[in-house]
Amino acid sequence: MRVGILGGTGPLGRGLALRLADAGAEIVIGSRQAERATEVVAELVRSWPGRRLRIEGVANDSAADADLVVLSTPWEAAVPTAEQLTDALDSKVVVSVANALVRQGREMHALVPPRGSVAAAVQSALPGSLVSAAGHHLPAQTLADLDAPLDEDVLVCADAEAAKAPTMELFATVDGLRPVDAGSLASAAAVEAFTAVLVTVNIRYKAHTTLRLGGLPGREAEPRP
Amino acid sequence: MRVGILGGTGPLGRGLALRLADAGAEIVIGSRQAERATEVVAELVRSWPGRRLRIEGVANDSAADADLVVLSTPWEAAVPTAEQLTDALDSKVVVSVANALVRQGREMHALVPPRGSVAAAVQSALPGSLVSAAGHHLPAQTLADLDAPLDEDVLVCADAEAAKAPTMELFATVDGLRPVDAGSLASAAAVEAFTAVLVTVNIRYKAHTTLRLGGLPGREAEPRP
Numbered sequence: 001m002r003v004g005i006l007g008g009t010g011p012l013g014r015g016l017a018l019r020l021a022d023a024g025a026e027i028v029i030g031s032r033q034a035e036r037a038t039e040v041v042a043e044l045v046r047s048w049p050g051r052r053l054r055i056e057g058v059a060n061d062s063a064a065d066a067d068l069v070v071l072s073t074p075w076e077a078a079v080p081t082a083e084q085l086t087d088a089l090d091s092k093v094v095v096s097v098a099n100a101l102v103r104q105g106r107e108m109h110a111l112v113p114p115r116g117s118v119a120a121a122v123q124s125a126l127p128g129s130l131v132s133a134a135g136h137h138l139p140a141q142t143l144a145d146l147d148a149p150l151d152e153d154v155l156v157c158a159d160a161e162a163a164k165a166p167t168m169e170l171f172a173t174v175d176g177l178r179p180v181d182a183g184s185l186a187s188a189a190a191v192e193a194f195t196a197v198l199v200t201v202n203i204r205y206k207a208h209t210t211l212r213l214g215g216l217p218g219r220e221a222e223p224r225p
Numbered sequence: 226m227r228v229g230i231l232g233g234t235g236p237l238g239r240g241l242a243l244r245l246a247d248a249g250a251e252i253v254i255g256s257r258q259a260e261r262a263t264e265v266v267a268e269l270v271r272s273w274p275g276r277r278l279r280i281e282g283v284a285n286d287s288a289a290d291a292d293l294v295v296l297s298t299p300w301e302a303a304v305p306t307a308e309q310l311t312d313a314l315d316s317k318v319v320v321s322v323a324n325a326l327v328r329q330g331r332e333m334h335a336l337v338p339p340r341g342s343v344a345a346a347v348q349s350a351l352p353g354s355l356v357s358a359a360g361h362h363l364p365a366q367t368l369a370d371l372d373a374p375l376d377e378d379v380l381v382c383a384d385a386e387a388a389k390a391p392t393m394e395l396f397a398t399v400d401g402l403r404p405v406d407a408g409s410l411a412s413a414a415a416v417e418a419f420t421a422v423l424v425t426v427n428i429r430y431k432a433h434t435t436l437r438l439g440g441l442p443g444r445e446a447e448p449r450p
Binding site: 104106107109110112139151152155180181182183184186187189190191193194196197198200201204205206207208209210211212213214215216217 | 329331332334335337364376377380405406407408409411412414415416418419421422423425426429430431432433434435436437438439440441442
């Protein structure tokens with residue numbers, strides 16, 4: 001599977017690219033400037049020799065041609081980026097990972113986007129696409145260190161099953177990530193906002209917290225690291 | 226310590242009363258009708274013979290005389306209840322546990338209260354009180370079963386350290402609950418809203434999910450049940 005990561009040169013985009021590529025996916029990192037994407041990809045591949053990572057750096061519009069597309073720009077750029085690529089993204093699964101957050105002293109606050117969530121705004125901008133929201137709580141730094149074990153639940157929201165199922169399958173390919181069905185895109189508002197709480201806890205405890213839900217039946221209870 | 230639980234006859238109020246009483250606190254359950262509180266307390270104490278639970282049932286205004294007060298009414302009643310007890314609650318720690326939620330088909334949605342959170346509205350209604358927000362994600366049914374092990378993080382938000390510290394100490398008395406400093410009362414908006422996501426996951430998986438954060442340094446990593 002070929003996965004495009006739009007705005008993939010940022011911390012979360014890099015981390016996702018590395019983990020998904022390490023799990024066997026073919027990754028296309030997109031950026032507004034193709035040279036920037038090429039530079040970042042060269043750096044990523046150089047950092048992990050022997051892992052046979054298939055990552056390519058291109059312009060956003062080329063990355064939008066992939067089978068599935070992750071929208072990983074800064075949150076203010078999510079809707080404008082989507083709007084420029086409406087045709088390429090039509091009928092495609094588009095995973096929104098951005099959170100509208102603002103730093104306020106020693107904590108992070110969630111902003112309330114006009115449609116409740118970034119993901120809902122992206123779905124409105126892309127009425128012909130299958131938008132899901134997922135991956136908001138993943139710690140970018142830990143993702144980017146392929147030697148670090150992961151033990152994290154990935155809450156996945158989408159209105160269409162045709163958006164949710166492929167998104168859950170994508171994250172399930174990464175060792176240590178457990179996709180959890182968190183309902184429709186309406187849930188994305190609370191999922192995105194909760195990232196602010198996790199970052200605030202990180203600031204308070206100088207930590208990289210991960211989210212795990214206990215008590216899900218029929219799912220293995222692995223020890224937390 | 227004497228803990229008052231206003232509106233404590235509901236599922237979360239009962240569960241909290243049982244766990245805190247079992248941990249040694251003296252509990253006063255308040256209700257709009259004292260007889261209702263007396264009935265519920267008789268039932269709770271009868272259910273757990275030999276546990277020496279100190280729980281009393283009274284009217285809300287008497288429960289507000291306790292050392293620390295938990296506001297556990299239905300969310301619509303939180304502000305009206307607080308407003309009626311402004312004097313009794315003055316200078317006191319008031320723990321807001323309510324979430325503004327609405328069931329929508331097979332999921333739960335978070336409503337956005339005009340001040341962002343129920344806790345912020347309570348603090349506005351009680352400018353002389355020390356309001357904290359905590360306990361939103363606790364599974365009421367599991368709390369109410371004193372034989373069931375708990376393994377849950379309790380996110381605690383408050384503007385004043387004099388509100389936050391006693392709230393964290395209170396929850397820390399219960400075996401299996403780990404209080405986590407989640408910042409100021411501004412964080413309560415996302416903490417409350419996230420309850421909708423957990424309930425949605427519960428509906429989807431027929432589960433009683435619990436929230437645990439991994440990666441907090443210097444805190445023991447207990448296995449999840």
